[in-house]
Amino acid sequence: xxxxxxxxxxxxxxxxxxxxxxxxxxxxxxxxxxxxxxxxxxxxxxxxxxxxxxxxxxxxxxxxxxxxxxxxxxxxxxxxxxxxxxxxxxxxxxxxxxxxxxxxxxxxxxxxxxxxxxxxxxxxxxxxxxxxxxxxxxxxxxx
Amino acid sequence: xxxxxxxxxxxxxxxxxxxxxxxxxxxxxxxxxxxxxxxxxxxxxxxxxxxxxxxxxxxxxxxxxxxxxxxxxxxxxxxxxxxxxxxxxxxxxxxxxxxxxxxxxxxxxxxxxxxxxxxxxxxxxxxxxxxxxxxxxxxxxxx
DNA sequence: CCTAATATGATGCAGGTGCATCTATATGCT
DNA sequence: AGCATATAGATGCACCTGCATCATATTAGG
Numbered sequence: 563x564x565x566x567x568x569x570x571x572x573x574x575x576x577x578x579x580x581x582x583x584x585x586x587x588x589x590x591x592x593x594x595x596x597x598x599x600x601x602x603x604x605x606x607x608x609x610x611x612x613x614x615x616x617x618x619x620x621x622x623x624x625x626x627x628x629x630x631x632x633x634x635x636x637x638x639x640x641x642x643x644x645x646x647x648x649x650x651x652x653x654x655x656x657x658x659x660x661x662x663x664x665x666x667x668x669x670x671x672x673x674x675x676x677x678x679x680x681x682x683x684x685x686x687x688x689x690x691x692x693x694x695x696x697x698x699x700x701x702x703x704x705x
Numbered sequence: 706x707x708x709x710x711x712x713x714x715x716x717x718x719x720x721x722x723x724x725x726x727x728x729x730x731x732x733x734x735x736x737x738x739x740x741x742x743x744x745x746x747x748x749x750x751x752x753x754x755x756x757x758x759x760x761x762x763x764x765x766x767x768x769x770x771x772x773x774x775x776x777x778x779x780x781x782x783x784x785x786x787x788x789x790x791x792x793x794x795x796x797x798x799x800x801x802x803x804x805x806x807x808x809x810x811x812x813x814x815x816x817x818x819x820x821x822x823x824x825x826x827x828x829x830x831x832x833x834x835x836x837x838x839x840x841x842x843x844x845x846x847x848x
Numbered sequence: 849c850c851t852a853a854t855a856t857g858a859t860g861c862a863g864g865t866g867c868a869t870c871t872a873t874a875t876g877c878t
Numbered sequence: 879a880g881c882a883t884a885t886a887g888a889t890g891c892a893c894c895t896g897c898a899t900c901a902t903a904t905t906a907g908g
Contacts, residue, residue, distance in 0.1 A: 566824035569837035574828050576844035581724035582770060584847065620856065627725060632895070634857055639894095656856040656903045681709035685717050688846045694712035700840045701719035703831045704727065763886065775865070777888055782864090799873045799886040 588680045597673050601626075602640060606670035609646065609662050616649070616659035645669055731823045740816050744769075745783060749813040752789065752805050759792070759802035788812055 566574075589599055598606075604626050609617055623633040637660060640646045645666035648658045662670075689697060709717075732742055741749075747769050752760055766776040780803060783789045788809035791801045805813070832840065 563818050564822050564825035566821055566829045567834060567837070569834045569841070570824055570829040570832070573832065573837040573841045573844070574824055576841045576848075577720075577724055578728070579770060580844045580847050581720055585721070618856085627722060629896075630857070631859080631897085634859085635894080638858090654856080654904075658857080675706050678709055679707050681713055681717055682707035685847065686709045686713040689713070689716065689843065691710060691712045693843055693846070694710070694716040696839065697843045698712070698716045698719045700832065700836055700843075701716070701723045703836070704723050704828065705719075761886085772866075773887070774867085774889080777886095778864080781888090797874075797886080799871095801887080 584684060587684065588677065591676055591680055592673065595672075595676050597676060598640075598643075598645070598669055600677075601628075601636060602645070603670060603673045603677060605636060605640065606645065606662065606666055606673075609660055610667065610670060616661040618657055619648075619660060620657075622660065640666070727827060730827065731820065734819055734823055735816065738815075738819050740819060741783075741786075741788070741812055743820075744771075744779060745788070746813065746816045746820060748779060748783065749788065749805065749809055749816075752803055753810065753813060759804040761800055762791075762803060763800075765803065783809070 585600070592599060592603075605622060608622055608625055612621075619633050619637060620630070622628070622637075623630055626633070628636065637646060637648065641648060644663055647661045647663055649661065650658045685694070728743070735742060735746075748765060751765055751768055755764075762776050762780060763773070765771070765780075766773055769776070771779065780789060780791065784791060787806055790804045790806055792804065793801045828837070
């Protein structure tokens with residue numbers, strides 16, 4: 563049987579517990595500030611980056627690593643919350659394009675300072691720039 | 706406003722996406738082999754490590770970073786599945802001690818090869834021992 | 849052209865999670 | 879002792895997620 567080394571196991575356990583703790587931490591910060599959760603931020607940002615023409619749900623899925631039904635429902639909720647708008651367009655009538663509403667743009671802009679504070683504090687405050695680069699490179703090896 | 710560096714942001718994004726992908730990957734492997742999910746394995750292992758006297762739910766919560774209600778319900782499900790057993794004991798009648806059933810022990814032992822294969826392959830195969838140590842140390846700085 | 853296969857997105861259902869609250873027991877304070 | 883406080887664990891409710899499947903539109907193959 564393949565047996566992972568102690569070092570491998572320790573790295574994995576650290577990865578699991580640290581990422582879990584950090585995600586819970588930022589989610590708490592956002593909730594405490596009455597803001598949308600992290601997943602919403604990512605969607606808002608991707609839509610904003612996409613610009614004028616909006617973006618297709620299936621592109622969002624791919625970029626954000628969500629299953630199709632997950633993105634479908636996330637967009638439902640964000641639509642209900644008035645942060646985005648979906649339009650079917652003539653080209654391919656199966657599909658749609660997603661756009662930010664002004665409220666969506668505003669929400670993204672209100673989230674960023676909280677998120678930035680978290681990142682600067684919890685990540686930037688703990689890792690030097692060199693550390694951060696090393697870590698990113700090691701993580702990429704795992705991807 | 707605190708602004709996180711590019712390096713900080715890249716490390717964070719890598720942490721999020723890699724840990725997410727890896728967790729999904731092992732969960733898929735376990736499901737495909739008709740085994741219990743990762744969280745159950747951790748619980749089974751902690752109980753087994755605790756030995757003869759069993760372990761208290763609140764200790765499991767602390768060690769596995771689960772909220773109280775989360776552990777309560779996880780133990781419900783594992784109990785229903787016949788993998789664990791809960792006993793109230795005379796000392797403190799608010800509390801209980803949790804034990805493995807033989808089926809629980811067997812489940813843990815069936816999960817391990819799959820988990821070990823995943824770790825050896827996806828983590829050990831991608832990171833040298835030195836890499837793994839560096840990564841664990843960097844992650845600990847974030848904890 | 850007509851049919852099969854594929855792509856895009858939605859949805860019913862079962863089960864998991866967060867939050868607040870509840871019950872029961874134990875401990876501390878006066 | 880008597881009452882407030884704290885600790886251990888369970889639970890109702892709303893919401894979220896995974897899985898399977900559906901509906902519709904498009905593309906490919908004969």
